[in-house]
Amino acid sequence: MFTLGFILLAVFTIILGSWIILLKRRSHAGISGWVKDSDLKGKGKQYFNRTTGVAAKPDVVLRGKVIEVKSYPALNSPFKGDILQATAEMNAVGVGKAEIHYSNKRFLVKNTTQLRDSLMRVYQAMQEHFERSMAPKGTPTTRKCRVCEFNSDCPERL
Numbered sequence: 001m002f003t004l005g006f007i008l009l010a011v012f013t014i015i016l017g018s019w020i021i022l023l024k025r026r027s028h029a030g031i032s033g034w035v036k037d038s039d040l041k042g043k044g045k046q047y048f049n050r051t052t053g054v055a056a057k058p059d060v061v062l063r064g065k066v067i068e069v070k071s072y073p074a075l076n077s078p079f080k081g082d083i084l085q086a087t088a089e090m091n092a093v094g095v096g097k098a099e100i101h102y103s104n105k106r107f108l109v110k111n112t113t114q115l116r117d118s119l120m121r122v123y124q125a126m127q128e129h130f131e132r133s134m135a136p137k138g139t140p141t142t143r144k145c146r147v148c149e150f151n152s153d154c155p156e157r158l
C-alpha cells in the first residue's frame with residue numbers, strides 16, 4: 001500500500017512539474033490559448049492552401065491565429081518580409097490573425113485583402129522566376145552580402 005502511494009505521488013509530481021515547465025515556456029513565448037501545432041522544436045506540420053498553392057510552416061498554430069517567433073528585435077513596426085511571411089502562414093492555415101513576436105516587442109497582423117494581394121503578387125513573381133530558372137533581382141547590402149553563404153560566387157556581391 002505504501003509503495004503504491006509512493007508511486008502515485010511520484011507520477012503526480014512528475015506530471016505537475018512538466019505542466020509547470022510547459023506553462024512557463026508558453027508564458028515566456030507569449031502564447032495563450034490551446035496550441036494546435038508548434039514548429040518551435042522543428043516538428044511542426046506544413047500547411048497548404050489548395051486554392052492559392054501557398055504552403056507554410058508557422059512556428060505556432062492556435063485556434064484562429066498563428067504566431068511567428070523571431071530571434072531579433074524590431075523597430076516601430078514589423079519588417080515587411082516578416083509581414084509577408086505571416087500572411088503566407090495565415091493563408092496556408094486558413095486563419096484571420098497572426099502575431100509576430102520579436103525579441104523586444106510583438107505585433108498583431110490581420111489577414112486583409114490588401115495583404116493577400118501583396119502575397120499573391122510576390123508568389124506569382126516567384127513562380128515566374130522559378131519557371132524560367134531565373135534568379136529574382138536582389139536587394140544586396142554590404143551587411144547582407146558579408147554573411148551570405150553565396151558571397152564567394154555571387155557577381156552582385158557588394
Ligand code: SF4
Nearest residue numbers: 140145148151154156
Ligand atoms: S552575396 Fe549575392 S546573393 Fe548574397 S546577399 Fe549579396 S547579392 Fe544577394
